[in-house]
Amino acid sequence: MKKRLIALLVCLVMVMMPMLAACGGGGGEEAPAGDEGGDFKVALICLHDENSTYDLNFINGFKEAMGELGLSEDQYMIKTGVPEGQECYDAAAELADAGCKLIFSDSFGHQDYMLQAAQEFPEVQFVSCTGTNAASSGADNMHNAFASIYEGRYLAGVAAGMKLNEIKEAGKLKGDAPKMGYVGAFTYAEVISGYTSFYLGAKSVCPDVTMDVTFTGSWYDETAEKEGATKLIQGGCDLISQHADSFGAPTACENAGIPNVSYNGSTKEAGPNTYIISSRINWAPFFKMASEAVQKGEAFDTNYTGTIDTGSVELTELNEDVAAEGTAEKLEEVKAGLKDGSIHVFDTSTFTVGGKAVDASNVPADTTYADFDPANAEALVADGYYHESEFRSAPYFDLNIDGINLLDTKF
Amino acid sequence: MDKKTKEPLIHITKRKMIPKKQEWAIRLGGILAALIFCAIITTITTHLNPLAVYAKMWEGSFGSPRKFWALLKELSSLLLIAVALAPAFKMKFWNLGGGGQVMAGVLATTTVMITATDKLPNGVIILLSLIAALAAGALWAFIPAFCRAKWNTNETLFTLMMNYIATQIVAYFIIIWEHPKGSGKIGIINQTSHTGWLPTIGGNPYALIFIVSIIVTIFMYIYLKYTKHGYELSVVGESENTARYVGINVGKVIVRTLVLCGLICGLTGWLLVAGTDHTMTTTIEGGKGFLGVMVAWLAHFNPIGMILSGLLMVFMAKGGSEISMAFGLNRSYGDILTGIILFFVIGSEFFINYQIHFRKSHRKEAADV
Numbered sequence: 001m002k003k004r005l006i007a008l009l010v011c012l013v014m015v016m017m018p019m020l021a022a023c024g025g026g027g028g029e030e031a032p033a034g035d036e037g038g039d040f041k042v043a044l045i046c047l048h049d050e051n052s053t054y055d056l057n058f059i060n061g062f063k064e065a066m067g068e069l070g071l072s073e074d075q076y077m078i079k080t081g082v083p084e085g086q087e088c089y090d091a092a093a094e095l096a097d098a099g100c101k102l103i104f105s106d107s108f109g110h111q112d113y114m115l116q117a118a119q120e121f122p123e124v125q126f127v128s129c130t131g132t133n134a135a136s137s138g139a140d141n142m143h144n145a146f147a148s149i150y151e152g153r154y155l156a157g158v159a160a161g162m163k164l165n166e167i168k169e170a171g172k173l174k175g176d177a178p179k180m181g182y183v184g185a186f187t188y189a190e191v192i193s194g195y196t197s198f199y200l201g202a203k204s205v206c207p208d209v210t211m212d213v214t215f216t217g218s219w220y221d222e223t224a225e226k227e228g229a230t231k232l233i234q235g236g237c238d239l240i241s242q243h244a245d246s247f248g249a250p251t252a253c254e255n256a257g258i259p260n261v262s263y264n265g266s267t268k269e270a271g272p273n274t275y276i277i278s279s280r281i282n283w284a285p286f287f288k289m290a291s292e293a294v295q296k297g298e299a300f301d302t303n304y305t306g307t308i309d310t311g312s313v314e315l316t317e318l319n320e321d322v323a324a325e326g327t328a329e330k331l332e333e334v335k336a337g338l339k340d341g342s343i344h345v346f347d348t349s350t351f352t353v354g355g356k357a358v359d360a361s362n363v364p365a366d367t368t369y370a371d372f373d374p375a376n377a378e379a380l381v382a383d384g385y386y387h388e389s390e391f392r393s394a395p396y397f398d399l400n401i402d403g404i405n406l407l408d409t410k411f
Numbered sequence: 412m413d414k415k416t417k418e419p420l421i422h423i424t425k426r427k428m429i430p431k432k433q434e435w436a437i438r439l440g441g442i443l444a445a446l447i448f449c450a451i452i453t454t455i456t457t458h459l460n461p462l463a464v465y466a467k468m469w470e471g472s473f474g475s476p477r478k479f480w481a482l483l484k485e486l487s488s489l490l491l492i493a494v495a496l497a498p499a500f501k502m503k504f505w506n507l508g509g510g511g512q513v514m515a516g517v518l519a520t521t522t523v524m525i526t527a528t529d530k531l532p533n534g535v536i537i538l539l540s541l542i543a544a545l546a547a548g549a550l551w552a553f554i555p556a557f558c559r560a561k562w563n564t565n566e567t568l569f570t571l572m573m574n575y576i577a578t579q580i581v582a583y584f585i586i587i588w589e590h591p592k593g594s595g596k597i598g599i600i601n602q603t604s605h606t607g608w609l610p611t612i613g614g615n616p617y618a619l620i621f622i623v624s625i626i627v628t629i630f631m632y633i634y635l636k637y638t639k640h641g642y643e644l645s646v647v648g649e650s651e652n653t654a655r656y657v658g659i660n661v662g663k664v665i666v667r668t669l670v671l672c673g674l675i676c677g678l679t680g681w682l683l684v685a686g687t688d689h690t691m692t693t694t695i696e697g698g699k700g701f702l703g704v705m706v707a708w709l710a711h712f713n714p715i716g717m718i719l720s721g722l723l724m725v726f727m728a729k730g731g732s733e734i735s736m737a738f739g740l741n742r743s744y745g746d747i748l749t750g751i752i753l754f755f756v757i758g759s760e761f762f763i764n765y766q767i768h769f770r771k772s773h774r775k776e777a778a779d780v
Contacts, residue, residue, distance in 0.1 A: 049735075049741055049742050050741065073739075077736055078736060078739070079732070079736045080735060080736070080741075080742050081732065081735075081742045083692070083694055083697070084596065084692060085688050085690060085692055085694070085695060086484075086687050086688040086689075086690075090477070090481045090484075093477055094475070094477055094478060094481070097475055097477055108594060108596065109594075109596045109598075109692075111598075112598045112599040112602060112690070113599070115602070116599065116602075132591065185595075186593045186594060186595045187592075187593040188591075188592070188593030188594050188595070189591075189593065191593070192593075217582075217586075217595065218595075219595075398593075410586070411586060411593075411595065
């Protein structure tokens with residue numbers, strides 16, 4: 001009987017304590033809301049959690065930037081698993097209530113809800129990474145950020161092209177000419193720009209390469225990505241790459257023994273015998289720059305595009321066991337070319353659309369952004385190359401170039 | 412007791428009715444035991460102070476007025492679905508299609524909001540979207556109910572499959588209406604003009620859905636407890652043959668009850684799109700069609716009780732999200748805690764219905780909390 005009484009008491013304390021603590025906590029939270037000058041707080045809203053390579057890339061970049069800025073753990077917050085709906089507005093508003101001065105979101109679908117929160121909290125800066133609406137929204141505190149990832153994709157493509165040359169020389173091609181496969185998410189400009197630059201990179205070293213592309217209709221669907229990759233491999237592809245976030249495609253490649261060029265970070269873990277290299281956006285430089293600006297009370301770009309120079313576009317570890325010989329040296333050479341402007345990814349002399357060279361009439365479908373007037377499109381294709389990510393941080397190259405075969409476009 | 416045969420160590424007997432007080436004591440005891448168990452798990456696996464973790468969980472729901480309203484919003488949609496499912500389950504019609512019925516309402520509302528904008532006055536759009544959502548929800552429930560009443564099809568599988576059909580149709584229309592092209596997202600519908608948006612009450616966008624959910628809950632309580640319809644469906648639930656024998660048209664009761672269920676689900680879809688979220692995604696219903704089943708069962712189909720069981724679910728979800736952010740834990744950690752608590756809560760229902768007898772310890776039988 002005595003024992004039971006003690007157990008009950010312990011239980012009671014357990015239940016009561018959080019309530020009491022919350023009362024204190026609730027009162028405490030009101031204080032910084034009124035007097036926000038003191039400590040700087042910044043937050044990141046993520047669609048999934050660390051199990052998605054896409055979100056992991058943001059989380060790592062965010063933590064790295066916060067570490068470099070020397071912010072303590074209670075000065076930055078990461079909210080994971082926030083769907084692209086009203087929950088995103090709730091999350092952003094709650095973070096603003098909690099005193100955050102700068103709030104990032106990592107997924108495109110968050111942007112409308114970030115904007116909704118931005119309109120309600122004009123003194124807080126909101127950044128929809130990969131979003132497109134900041135310039136056209138007219139809200140001063142709304143931002144978009146991206147990176148010239150097409151340059152990274154191009155480099156990864158060079159590594160892929162060299163691997164194809166190696167396979168070709170060894171006489172192990174599945175067909176007559178080298179063919180790559182690509183698992184995309186949607187027929188969205190970001191994806192199109194990504195696979196096209198990847199293809200152009202490969203083509204720059206392996207001129208007779210073609211590429212099949214399939215779409216999963218989801219940014220994260222491990223089963224569909226694995227199935228898509230398997231379908232491409234069965235269709236005679238010698239190498240696979242992807243713009244989708246799970247380990248689906250790398251796993252399918254490892255099972256089939258087909259080389260894979262990854263995205264968003266190394267997937268060597270899932271494919272030690274097939275993974276070659278991966279390109280990724282390193283968000284840390286942007287997160288750091290934006291946080292420093294807000295901390296000092298300075299403005300920062302409405303559209304921020306990180307580059308190789310800012311450290312925003314990176315290649316992850318090259319798997320020497322799988323990559324062709326001399327890949328590392330070649331990548332350094334091309335990288336230098338991209339940096340000094342002697343190489344342009346979308347060099348109009350290297351590709352055609354429907355057999356014709358690209359010109360100013362190839363205006364992207366989505367022109368809902370500032371700094372770009374469709375009537376004055378000459379600037380889009382000038383000096384011999386297509387100007388990607390210059391009018392807006394998010395990619396807008398959406399042309400279907402020759403040599404790339406879309407297996408399905410329903411998404 | 413017979414001492415000659417070997418008595419098993421434990422044996423279980425069904426209890427007769429036990430007093431309400433004792434019932435609630437067992438339930439409360441279950442929750443307390445769950446909290447202690449969670450505390451132990453938390454200490455072992457994360458080395459965090461469990462009290463701090465619980466405090467954060469509490470804060471996730473009640474930390475600020477905004478968090479509280481977000482809690483009420485979640486509770487409202489969950490409660491509406493649970494209340495909608497209750498009469499079907501009471502009738503022993505296993506309606507696992509609440510989610511699909513909500514999605515039908517979501518799609519209907521979105522269709523009206525997107526296609527009728529600039530063509531009709533705002534008030535007409537809102538009214539039209541309501542009618543469309545109710546009709547769509549009702550239709551989605553009517554189809555399996557009619558097939559069950561007419562040909563005795565399996566309603567569990569039928570309603571379950573209807574969910575996937577609804578979600579796929581929604582996915583199809585998202586691709587048609589996506590903006591910008593290829594993004595796979597509709598975004599906020601009429602973000603600048605607010606056409607088709609329901610009015611906010613006192614500037615609070617979540618107040619309306621909360622008020623509606625409470626009204627519907629009270630309505631359902633009365634409907635189940637005091638109306639002829641409510642009585643008929645419980646008779647059908649007890650025994651279809653008895654119902655037939657006393658002259659109840661079983662098929663009619665099934666269809667009528669399911670249409671009511673679909674109407675409420677359609678209404679929920681309408682409130683979600685026109686009232687709070689203003690968009691259509693394949694995840695807008697968020698698994699509440701299934702969670703609602705649990706909420707309804709836990710409350711023994713008593714709509715008022717569902718407020719409590721629903722609150723527990725939403726509180727755990729909000730708390731789980733809060734602790735994952737505050738302590739840098741994976742979100743699954745919140746789910747683990749929720750799982751443990753549900754296990755104990757459902758477990759305590761076992762102890763309410765059954766009694767455990769231990770060998771030799773006959774004296775202790777009376778007290779087994």
